[in-house]
Amino acid sequence: MNQITGSAKCSSYDREEVCRAVENAIEAAGGLPPLAGKKVLLKPNLLSDAGYEKAVSTQPEVLYAVGKLVLEAGGVPLIADSSGAGILYTPRVMKRVYQKCGITRIAGDLGITLSNETGSQDRAFPEGKVMKHFTVIDQACEADVIISVCKLKTHMFTQYSGAVKNTFGVVPGLDKPVFHSRFPDPADFSEMLVDLNELIRPDFVVMDAVVGMEGSGPMSGDPRHVGYILASKSVYTLDVTAQRLISMDPLRIPTTAAAAARGLVDPESVVTAGDAIIPLTDFVLPSTYSSPSRNTWFRRNVLRRFQTMGKYYAPAPVVKKEICVGCGQCVRICPVGAAAMKGQKASFDHRKCIRCYCCHEMCQYHAIEMKRSMAGRFLHMFLR
Numbered sequence: 236m237n238q239i240t241g242s243a244k245c246s247s248y249d250r251e252e253v254c255r256a257v258e259n260a261i262e263a264a265g266g267l268p269p270l271a272g273k274k275v276l277l278k279p280n281l282l283s284d285a286g287y288e289k290a291v292s293t294q295p296e297v298l299y300a301v302g303k304l305v306l307e308a309g310g311v312p313l314i315a316d317s318s319g320a321g322i323l324y325t326p327r328v329m330k331r332v333y334q335k336c337g338i339t340r341i342a343g344d345l346g347i348t349l350s351n352e353t354g355s356q357d358r359a360f361p362e363g364k365v366m367k368h369f370t371v372i373d374q375a376c377e378a379d380v381i382i383s384v385c386k387l388k389t390h391m392f393t394q395y396s397g398a399v400k401n402t403f404g405v406v407p408g409l410d411k412p413v414f415h416s417r418f419p420d421p422a423d424f425s426e427m428l429v430d431l432n433e434l435i436r437p438d439f440v441v442m443d444a445v446v447g448m449e450g451s452g453p454m455s456g457d458p459r460h461v462g463y464i465l466a467s468k469s470v471y472t473l474d475v476t477a478q479r480l481i482s483m484d485p486l487r488i489p490t491t492a493a494a495a496a497r498g499l500v501d502p503e504s505v506v507t508a509g510d511a512i513i514p515l516t517d518f519v520l521p522s523t524y525s526s527p528s529r530n531t532w533f534r535r536n537v538l539r540r541f542q543t544m545g546k547y548y549a550p551a552p553v554v555k556k557e558i559c560v561g562c563g564q565c566v567r568i569c570p571v572g573a574a575a576m577k578g579q580k581a582s583f584d585h586r587k588c589i590r591c592y593c594c595h596e597m598c599q600y601h602a603i604e605m606k607r608s609m610a611g612r613f614l615h616m617f618l619r
């Protein structure tokens with residue numbers, strides 16, 4: 236079990252500074268695996284075509300810096316991802332995403348040809364805890380080495396999005412909502428994510444934590460300067476460090492809790508090498524997160540009980556009618572048919588809604604807010 240995260244301060248996305256920080260963080264983490272002659276998949280977080288300026292996707296300069304090191308080590312880099320739930324995984328759609336997220340530009344700078352392939356394969360995983368097989372994009376199946384190049388963000392459903400969550404991008408577009416429907420509880424969904432990471436086993440991970448997303452991530456939060464590049468041989472180890480960096484308790488994050496329960500990480504033993512990590516105590520966490528100082532046994536168990544009765548406690552989507560443009564993306568993505576168009580505006584049936592937050596995640600117009608019922612607000616005041 237690798238428990239080291241390399242860290243390097245990085246104040247901006249200036250190319251030279253990012254290249255230096257990425258190199259330092261990787262070195263502090265123990266270095267990249269041997270890459271000579273190997274096909275190396277660089278897997279960024281390209282949640283949507285909303286672009287990187289709003290901290291939705293991995294900043295392309297970080298991807299450039301990793302790609303440059305792969306080339307220098309004799310590897311053959313390729314870049315691929317499938318965007319968030321409900322975004323089609325087709326050559327035309329991915330071309331637009333790559334363009335808007337700055338990937339086409341940096342691929343040109345690196346001299347890499349972006350593949351138009353959008354095929355996928357079934358991969359059996361009999362040892363999975365909750366999933367015995369996954370459909371995975373071809374590039375992830377065919378690469379010799381996978382380097383995840385993830386983004387530090389909050390997440391309304393899983394509370395945090397970093398290395399473990401980034402691997403979900405190897406599942407092709409429209410397969411993703413099915414998982415939300417099958418695993419409506421964040422704890423179960425996180426077990427699925429850990430299964431997927433154990434199948435894919437990214438060989439190395441680099442995190443863009445120069446500017447992260449705080450608040451209502453992963454799409455509608457606010458960019459926040461954090462100032463680090465992180466690197467590790469373990470997705471679980473890196474996530475623990477990043478969670479501490481934004482003052483989250485790692486064991487309150489369901490992906491890390493699931494990995495820790497399987498012995499894949501021990502948060503107490505994770506160490507940082509390189510520049511010291513100074514936690515941001517005022518990083519705005521998602522409203523679904525409850526702070527460790529209030530995480531008593533009583534609160535945890537009462538909270539779990541009410542989360543099971545999520546309709547009373549968990550925030551539910553409400554459309555901001557003045558902003559909704561009627562694009563219908565939320566209706567297409569909803570795994571249980573709880574979203575519908577009424578006139579030209581979205582509307583949500585809270586009785587059907589399983590609180591997966593896919594609609595909130597994918598609304599590019601930030602026209603969906605998550606609100607608690609009155610009973611939920613009362614419980615939240617008591618439990619948070």
Ligand code: SF4
Nearest residue numbers: 559560562563565598
């Ligand atoms: S709420 Fe957002 S995703 Fe849904 S129709 Fe309106 S603008 Fe589109």
Ligand code: SF4
Nearest residue numbers: 569588589591592594
């Ligand atoms: S309406 Fe509810 S179930 Fe449907 S996508 Fe939104 S949060 Fe998920």
